[in-house]
Amino acid sequence: MAVDAVIFDIGNVLIEWQPERFYDSEIGRDRREAMFAAIDLHAMNDRVDAGEDFRSVVYEAADANPEWADEIRMWHDRWIEMATPAIPQSVFLLRALRSKGIPVWCLTNFGIQSFDFAKLHYDFLDEFDRFFVSGHMGVIKPDPRIYEMVEEESPFQADRLLFTDDKQDNIAAASARGWQVHHFDGPHGWATRLMDEGLLSEAEARA
CATH class of the missing domain: 3.40.50.1000 (HAD superfamily/HAD-like)
Structure with a gap:
C-alpha cells in the first residue's frame, strides 16, 4: 500500500524522554525508585499531555507529597533536562x-x-x-x-x-x-x- x-x-x-534517567543522576537510583513507587508521576504527566496546565499539575502533586516536593517540582522546573x-x-x-x-x-x-x-x-x-x-x-x-x-x-x-x-x-x-x-x-x-x-x-x- x-x-x-x-x-x-x-x-x-x-x-529522548527518560525521566527516570534524569532523576537517577540527580537523586540517585534508590531514591528515584522510592519516589516513583510512592507517586505515579507518569499519570501526573498524562494530565499535562491531556491539556491541563503544566505548572499547576506538577506543583499540585508536589504540594500533595511534601516529602518529595522539591523533586516533583523538577518535573516542571527542569523539564528540558529530561527531554534531551x-x-x-x-x-x-x-x-x-x-x-x-x-x-x-x-x-x-x-x-x-x-x-x-x-x-x-x-x-x-x-x-x-x-x-x-x-x-x-x-x-x-x-x-x-x-x-x-x-x-x-x-x-x-x-x-x-x-x-x-x-x-x-x-x-x-x-x-x-x-x-x-x-x-x-x-x-x-x-x-x-x-x-x-x-x-x-x-x-x-x-x-
Whole structure:
C-alpha cells in the first residue's frame, strides 16, 4: 500500500524522554525508585499531555507529597533536562522526507506549555506539515479518539498513513484503525522501513 503521509511520534522517536534517567543522576537510583513507587508521576504527566496546565499539575502533586516536593517540582522546573537529547538520525529522516515533498506530521502526547517550551530548544519541532498535539486535542494516545481526530483532518485515507511510535500500545491502536505502522526501536530500523516503502533511497536515508 502506498504512503501519502508519514506521522512521527516525538518522545523517544525524535527526542529522548527518560525521566527516570534524569532523576537517577540527580537523586540517585534508590531514591528515584522510592519516589516513583510512592507517586505515579507518569499519570501526573498524562494530565499535562491531556491539556491541563503544566505548572499547576506538577506543583499540585508536589504540594500533595511534601516529602518529595522539591523533586516533583523538577518535573516542571527542569523539564528540558529530561527531554534531551534530540535523536539526530530521526531528525535527518524527518527533513529528508520533507525535502522530497512528502507530507510529514506529528502525533504526540505532549502538553500545551511543554510543547511550546520544547520548540524553543528544538527547531525541528516547527517543521511538521501538520501538528496533532494531545494537549490541544484533549485526548492522549492510545485512546482511539485521537486517531479518529487525525483522520477527520486528513485529506488521505487511513490506510495511506504511515505512523511510527516507540510504544506498542500506540502502534496497536493506530493499526486497529487501518493505519500502516512501524514500532520505533531506533532510527536505523525506521530508515530501513522508509526505504522499503520507497519513500527514501539509501543515500537519502543515511545521514
